[in-house]
Amino acid sequence: MTMPIGTESVRRAGTEFRWPGGVPVAVIFNIAYEGWSAGKAPGIGPMGNVLQPGYFDTNADSWARYGAVRGIQRLSRIARANGVKASVMVSGVLAERHPQTVADLRSDGHEIVAHSYGMDVIPIYLDEAAERANIARTGDLIEKACGLRPTGWISPRATNSLASPRLLAEAGYLWHGDANDDDLPALIELPGGERTGIVALPLTMDVNDLPHSIRYGNAPDALIGQFEAILDRATAADAQPFMLDVTAHTHVFGRPSGAWVYDAMIKLALKRTDIWITTRAEVAAYAREKEAWFA
Template identity: 30%
Template sequence: MMLPISGLPVAPRPDFRWPGGRRMALWVAVGVESYRPDEGRTEDILPRSAAPDHVNAAWRAYGNRVGAMRLFERLSGAGIVPTVLLNTDVYDEAPEVIAAARRAGAEIVAHGLSNSDCLADMGAEEELAYLRRTRDRIAAEEGTAPRGWSSPWLAHGARTLPNLARAGFDILLDLRMDDRPVTLDTGAGPLLAVPYAAELNDSTTMIGRQVTARAFAGMIADEAEELLRNPDGPPVVMSVVLHSFIAGQPFRAGPVCDALAGLARRGSEIWCATPSRIADAWHGAG
């Protein structure tokens, strides 16, 4: 199935800006994840050992015990409302994280039941039921259904995009094919792909490529400078993707959150938002 792009957006109208006349919208994701012990897919800091793999399990558990709270505190102190990419098993395993996310005013984005799961391993009907189960759990816990979806492992099946529309999602947070939102025509309803950073992402970059936290902070600053270089250019979206057990580590949190706080202080140019607010502003520009 080809990616169903209904049209790459140029500025929706010549005078469009984000609220407050700003050129750039910034959203910051914090992945809050659950993994089944010694089963399915995992993110590891050391090569996975034989079960029971206590070292990697403890590294991931750090995020839900300490790292997420650290990131929420730092982001809130900078005036940035986090977007939580949530595995719903966390509701049962670490309710304190959910309480902290609510205190931070976070937008909850559906991220599956567990990060040991992968949509690419499911058939179409199983996948649709899984999407609905994830959405329904968040709706029951938060009182409002999530609009956004982000796939575990950024993986998709042949019917994922139409299934997301059928399951009631209208925002996809997996892709970056432009610096602006792009509407995907799924055949079952539109999805707005709000730019998601595959590289300004602590998992792919700080773990996958072993980039230091200070170098990652420099990448954040460089991206913002380039996106804002042309003051008369079209509106753009910048995203930064963090995970509680990666950027939430003490030696990483400081440089990364300081870089984000520096962007938040540029309030005349940068609108710190969440995916739903970005989608609403974008749709309202038509």
């Protein structure tokens, strides 16, 4: 059944919503393992300026490729050493080029999150047929690499199309992370069909290496203090629970200058008893389990 855009309804978490054990914060450690289609590169590289139109940016391309060469191995080693299961956003192109890496991530117990075919394949630019094909292609490549089809999706830039929730639900996805309008899960209900909904999980940007260090030029270690301040001060100011993402990109904090910061934040979190360290899939499952708290 084809459902028109805008027919979905959103059910929000009510004031009675609580995380397991009554803790105020659910913390998710994300790893962004991102790649670009052949002949494509990030719009800007570490030099901070763009080339003249019509020239391929070999500097930005090489910078981004670091994630697959060294960054994913370093960040996954850090997560493994700390006993933390991360939610790893995987571009389909990297599952295609480096299937053993994706298989190893699954073997380590990490959640594999579909992240479009490439960072240049952004759903808002696609018509419905092309978006449906991209969803299928990405899922097929990840499943081929690691033997498990992903059930969660985050678009590049967390920028979906108006049709994305419906198309993802039709493809069997249980949650998507293209939500910026809440800091708790929401239940997206879609009319008709066997699957009638999908969970929308916020992708919080407050503790994210790319805007922190690349866009705004902050020192990597400043993110540790920001993370700790949120955990201490936000919970003291307001008793309502929230989600908090800690995100490291393999081509940004996957480098020695930033990876130690990711390690420090994991260690800081592990010492606390007032947070739930979890994965995005576990949060989505918990939200469905507690549907009575959503209205």
